[in-house]
Amino acid sequence: xxxxxxxxxxxxxxxxxxxxxxxxxxxxxxxxxxxxxxxxxxxxxxxxxxxxxxxxxxxxxxxxxxxxxxxxxxxxxxxxxxxxxxxxxxxxxxxxxxxxxxxxxxxxxxxxxxxxxxxxxxxxxxxxxxxxxxxxxx
Amino acid sequence: xxxxxxxxxxxxxxxxxxxxxxxxxxxxxxxxxxxxxxxxxxxxxxxxxxxxxxxxxxxxxxxxxxxxxxxxxxxxxxxxxxxxxxxxxxxxxxxxxxxxxxxxxxxxxxxxxxxxxxxxxxxxxxxxxxxxxxxxx
Ligand code: HEM
Numbered sequence: 001x002x003x004x005x006x007x008x009x010x011x012x013x014x015x016x017x018x019x020x021x022x023x024x025x026x027x028x029x030x031x032x033x034x035x036x037x038x039x040x041x042x043x044x045x046x047x048x049x050x051x052x053x054x055x056x057x058x059x060x061x062x063x064x065x066x067x068x069x070x071x072x073x074x075x076x077x078x079x080x081x082x083x084x085x086x087x088x089x090x091x092x093x094x095x096x097x098x099x100x101x102x103x104x105x106x107x108x109x110x111x112x113x114x115x116x117x118x119x120x121x122x123x124x125x126x127x128x129x130x131x132x133x134x135x136x137x138x
Numbered sequence: 139x140x141x142x143x144x145x146x147x148x149x150x151x152x153x154x155x156x157x158x159x160x161x162x163x164x165x166x167x168x169x170x171x172x173x174x175x176x177x178x179x180x181x182x183x184x185x186x187x188x189x190x191x192x193x194x195x196x197x198x199x200x201x202x203x204x205x206x207x208x209x210x211x212x213x214x215x216x217x218x219x220x221x222x223x224x225x226x227x228x229x230x231x232x233x234x235x236x237x238x239x240x241x242x243x244x245x246x247x248x249x250x251x252x253x254x255x256x257x258x259x260x261x262x263x264x265x266x267x268x269x270x271x272x273x274x275x
Contacts, residue, residue: 001203001275009272013265020261024254031234031250049186057194 001064004081008060011089015052019045043099051116052092059084059123066130080126084119091115139200142217146196149225153188157181176239180232188228195220195264202271212267220263227256 001009022045029038063081068074075081095112098105160181164174199217204210211217234249 001273003274006272006274010269013268013272017262017265020258024258024261027231027254027257028251031238031247031254054190054194 002075002078004075004078004085005060005064008056008063008085011085012053012057012060015048015056015092019048019053022048037102040100040102043104044096047092047096047099051088056085056088059088062127062130066127067132067134068130070135076130077126080122084122084126087115087122088119091117091119140211142211142214142221143196143200145221146192146199149221150189150192150196153184153192153228157184157189160184172239173236176235177232180235183228183231188225192224195224198264198268202268203273203275205271212271216263216267220260220267223256223260223263227253227260230256 022041025038026041026045029035059081063075069076091112091114093112094115095109098108098112160177163169164177164181199211205212230249230253234246234253237244237246237249
């Protein structure tokens with residue numbers, strides 16, 4: 001697995017753990033009301049699990065297993081994949097932080113969402129040419 | 139395909155069917171509003187966690203690089219414990235959310251708390267059992 005995939009998949013795993021933790025705190029609090037402000041974790045919970053975990057895992061696995069090129073660089077332009085990685089993670093963190101505030105911080109949320117969009121653009125630009133038949137020359 | 143992966147995948151199909159069935163029930167005009175409000179998160183989580191999430195976890199367990207020649211899939215017992223915690227947690231949540239809306243005075247809150255602990259453990263269990271299998275080659 002290339003280094004970028006290790007970073008993407010391990011970061012995705014961390015979001016899984018933290019996203020489940022947020023979910024568990026809200027669920028506990030729903031059953032046994034403890035602290036009303038725990039409900040503020042709802043948007044970060046969704047952000048972490050949909051984009052931080054699911055999307056990022058898919059990006060990491062795709063970078064690893066999509067057909068490679070027969071000539072180097074065999075994984076394609078990895079700079080684009082790294083750009084997607086940094087953009088996605090800053091976007092997810094900003095969006096989660098913005099919505100966790102008692103009064104959601106809409107400017108910051110917008111920037112976070114724009115970074116997520118940018119990440120998807122980087123990743124599509126990266127992966128586009130690797131969606132191809134397997135190369136016959138090893 | 140390891141036996142545990144077959145369990146994960148088949149359980150994920152069952153969650154998908156249950157989730158879609160619940161979706162139909164919630165769309166019936168007779169579905170009471172309170173029940174709808176209570177079961178909407180159950181419906182969503184049956185699909186996104188019980189089906190999609192569980193399918194991903196089962197396939198990762200199968201296809202990710204081997205942990206070691208003797209323990210290719212990491213800790214197998216932990217793998218099974220995660221399976222039980224995930225499915226038990228989802229099931230308790232479904233029962234707990236329904237009971238909480240129909241009989242708020244019952245002890246159903248505890249079902250949600252136990253479900254929360256099970257799902258929390260399942261999540262970090264997946265992280266622990268997968269981490270070392272994600273590495274450069
Ligand atoms: C792949 C994993 C997951 C995803 C993608 C996910 C996604 C979501 C979404 C989209 C909502 C909003 C639901 C709505 O608007 O009604 C939500 C709510 C919630 N989630 Fe999750 N979730 C995941 C896992 C979990 C886990 C593991 C737990 C518990 C340990 C959990 C606990 C909750 C709770 C308590 C709510 C609030 C429900 C309410 O409004 O009463 N989630 N989640």
